[in-house]
Amino acid sequence: xxxxxxxxxxxxxxxxxxxxxxxxxxTRRFPTGRPALICFVKEDCHxxxxxxxxxxxxxxxxxxxxxxxxxxxxxxxxxxxxxxHGLTLPFLDDSACKTSFAWNFEIVPAIYWADGDxxxxxxxxxxxxxxxxxxxxxxxxxxxxxxxxxxxxSLPAWQPGCGSKHLDPEINDKLQAEADDSPIRSRRIEIADxxxxxxxxxxxxxxxxxxxxxxxAERVLRMLRGTTRAPQEVVAVVPPxxxxxxxxxxxxxxxxxxxxxxxxxxxxxxxEAVCTDAFNMHGVAATTMGAAPVLVVSGPIRQRxxxxxxxxxxxxGNRANATIGRALRLVVRNLGxxxxxxxxxxxxxSPLKFTMCFAxxxxxxxxxxxxxxxxxKAEDSVVTAFAMTSGPVQIVDQESRRPDQVAGSLxxxxxxxxxxxxxxxxxxxxxVVCPEHVKTxxxxxxxxxxxxxxxxxxxxxxxxxxxVANSISGSGIPLASAAKMTQAQLDAPAPKFASTxxxxxxxxxxxxxxxxxxxxxxxxxxxxxxxxxxxxES
Amino acid sequence: xxxxxxxxxxxxxxxxxxxxxxGKISGVIGLLDIRKPRGNVLLDELETLxxxxxxxxxxxxxxxxxxTKPCPGDLRxxxxxxxxxxxxxxxx
Numbered sequence: 001x002x003x004x005x006x007x008x009x010x011x012x013x014x015x016x017x018x019x020x021x022x023x024x025x026x027t028r029r030f031p032t033g034r035p036a037l038i039c040f041v042k043e044d045c046h047x048x049x050x051x052x053x054x055x056x057x058x059x060x061x062x063x064x065x066x067x068x069x070x071x072x073x074x075x076x077x078x079x080x081x082x083x084x085h086g087l088t089l090p091f092l093d094d095s096a097c098k099t100s101f102a103w104n105f106e107i108v109p110a111i112y113w114a115d116g117d118x119x120x121x122x123x124x125x126x127x128x129x130x131x132x133x134x135x136x137x138x139x140x141x142x143x144x145x146x147x148x149x150x151x152x153x154s155l156p157a158w159q160p161g162c163g164s165k166h167l168d169p170e171i172n173d174k175l176q177a178e179a180d181d182s183p184i185r186s187r188r189i190e191i192a193d194x195x196x197x198x199x200x201x202x203x204x205x206x207x208x209x210x211x212x213x214x215x216x217a218e219r220v221l222r223m224l225r226g227t228t229r230a231p232q233e234v235v236a237v238v239p240p241x242x243x244x245x246x247x248x249x250x251x252x253x254x255x256x257x258x259x260x261x262x263x264x265x266x267x268x269x270x271x272e273a274v275c276t277d278a279f280n281m282h283g284v285a286a287t288t289m290g291a292a293p294v295l296v297v298s299g300p301i302r303q304r305x306x307x308x309x310x311x312x313x314x315x316x317g318n319r320a321n322a323t324i325g326r327a328l329r330l331v332v333r334n335l336g337x338x339x340x341x342x343x344x345x346x347x348x349x350s351p352l353k354f355t356m357c358f359a360x361x362x363x364x365x366x367x368x369x370x371x372x373x374x375x376x377k378a379e380d381s382v383v384t385a386f387a388m389t390s391g392p393v394q395i396v397d398q399e400s401r402r403p404d405q406v407a408g409s410l411x412x413x414x415x416x417x418x419x420x421x422x423x424x425x426x427x428x429x430x431x432v433v434c435p436e437h438v439k440t441x442x443x444x445x446x447x448x449x450x451x452x453x454x455x456x457x458x459x460x461x462x463x464x465x466x467x468v469a470n471s472i473s474g475s476g477i478p479l480a481s482a483a484k485m486t487q488a489q490l491d492a493p494a495p496k497f498a499s500t501x502x503x504x505x506x507x508x509x510x511x512x513x514x515x516x517x518x519x520x521x522x523x524x525x526x527x528x529x530x531x532x533x534x535x536x537e538s
Numbered sequence: 539x540x541x542x543x544x545x546x547x548x549x550x551x552x553x554x555x556x557x558x559x560x561g562k563i564s565g566v567i568g569l570l571d572i573r574k575p576r577g578n579v580l581l582d583e584l585e586t587l588x589x590x591x592x593x594x595x596x597x598x599x600x601x602x603x604x605x606t607k608p609c610p611g612d613l614r615x616x617x618x619x620x621x622x623x624x625x626x627x628x629x630x
Contacts, residue, residue, distance in 0.1 A: 186545075189543070191540045201542075217541065239608075249547070287606065335545075527604050
């Protein structure tokens with residue numbers, strides 16, 4: 001008495017049709033119109049080698065009334081398997097594993113008994129002697145034929161199979177990407193073997209000037225696993241061309257930028273932030289002044305994805321920092337259409353336009369992190385986008401030992417925003433305070449951000465008359481306007497910024513070095529761009 | 539053969555035809571100040587010249603709220619419905 005056979009999982013659905021070449025080069029099509037026994041194998045699987053002589057025996061016994069086929073996944077190994085066992089049955093090649101993927105089993109050998117229309121009648125994976133014997137009995141019964149010549153007692157009762165080759169991650173990603181139900185919808189572009197892929201990507205205009213990672217479907221599929229959002233969800237409408245950005249399109253550009261999948265949620269949130277009316281990405285991209293988003297990441301995700309917030313935080317060397325910022329730029333370029341010489345009219349532009357993203361070193365800060373200051377919970381992960389035109393501009397003070405002295409130097413450093421002469425400027429600045437300056441600031445006790453902002457304003461106060469156009473610089477208040485002002489008005493002290501609200505402060509950098517830095521803004525507020533924060537959702 | 543996915547929006551821009559040139563100017567000429575500094579100076583001068591050369595034409599003036607952002611849709615619609623021509627001034 002043998003064990004009952006496992007029922008086929010989809011008794012009402014025919015097994016997927018296929019056309020595969022056998023080793024003689026003949027195309028074999030399934031279903032065949034005859035009952036068929038199909039067994040998927042790979043050469044380096046011990047259990048497949050156990051099954052091969054059995055299948056040959058089945059072919060000898062029933063090959064005249066049923067198609068007994070082996071399907072090999074092993075490329076050149078298929079011939080090795082045939083020679084090793086002296087196989088004469090049709091042996092089909094599925095090295096590409098497309099048929100294996102379509103049949104959707106996990107273990108080889110995977111054996112299927114089907115009728116002439118391809119309806120599955122029985123199946124099993126691996127080797128359980130009782131199941132194989134029951135299968136053989138059933139086939140003989142279905143065909144009204146004598147049993148095959150197999151010495152079942154000589155075989156092991158049970159032997160585990162091997163994982164099917166189509167489940168190897170590298171192959172499986174490609175197969176999933178190419179499957180009919182693949183989530184990928186973007187146009188596929190074929191690059192001929194004779195073409196250099198890196199050069200092709202440059203030639204198509206996809207690049208910011210640096211090499212790109214080719215966005216193959218399997219890479220994009222892996223990238224999409226970085227988010228739970230649906231691939232076709234439209235995340236934002238990207239200026240200037242007002243192109244809808246699906247998660248898939250963002251993932252393609254994130255692949256090109258060199259992102260890991262776990263960075264994708266940050267890229268998505270950053271794109272949501274810059275594609276708001278408040279941030280005004282069109283103006284930021286277009287301005288002759290050469291503005292670019294500067295991204296600050298706050299909250300737990302900084303640590304989780306390995307962002308740099310300490311030594312060299314604003315520079316090169318960290319993949320997350322570098323590629324998140326770059327991915328955003330590539331989306332704005334490739335989807336939004338903002339390219340230098342097109343909508344981007346930057347006079348000089350800036351390396352910020354390649355990438356600029358860093359994390360705040362919250363653990364080294366005496367203040368609330370940026371996102372908490374901006375109304376989010378500490379446990380939230382948030383990205384904040386600032387439209388900046390230059391920076392990081394170093395603010396060097398290695399001598400000050402008193403808190404107000406350091407704060408004073410930070411203020412004097414910020415006076416350079418736009419032009420040192422310009423005061424009461426309605427312009428954002430992002431001040432990145434280094435840990436050593438923080439240490440001095442709090443050496444006598446707490447030193448609030450409010451106090452720091454007020455100190456910046458007080459040390460930069462100059463009589464308004466210093467802003468009037470003169471022979472040194474024609475910039476500032478026109479002479480005609482100044483002529484209408486009273487002496488009291490001209491003597492009124494004017495701080496650097498129109499309000500302390502324009503001064504944004506974060507902490508980053510290594511614990512050695514008294515070098516803070518500032519990013520200088522663009523036209524700020526309703527006239528230009530307002531910083532925007534977005535929560536990073538998984 | 540390597541296959542990659544298109545990183546662009548895949549849209550083909552609409553081709554627009556240039557309005558037929560009649561050799562005459564009449565109707566309403568719109569002058570749009572995008573709010574760059576001194577854009578009004580340039581347009582004042584242009585308005586004077588247009589009035590002298592095309593006395594039969596009417597000149598209407600418009601302003602964008604700020605040069606840093608695209609023209610709002612309702613203003614665009616208003617200009618399109620009121621004008622036969624538009625001159626947009628970039629200045630500094």
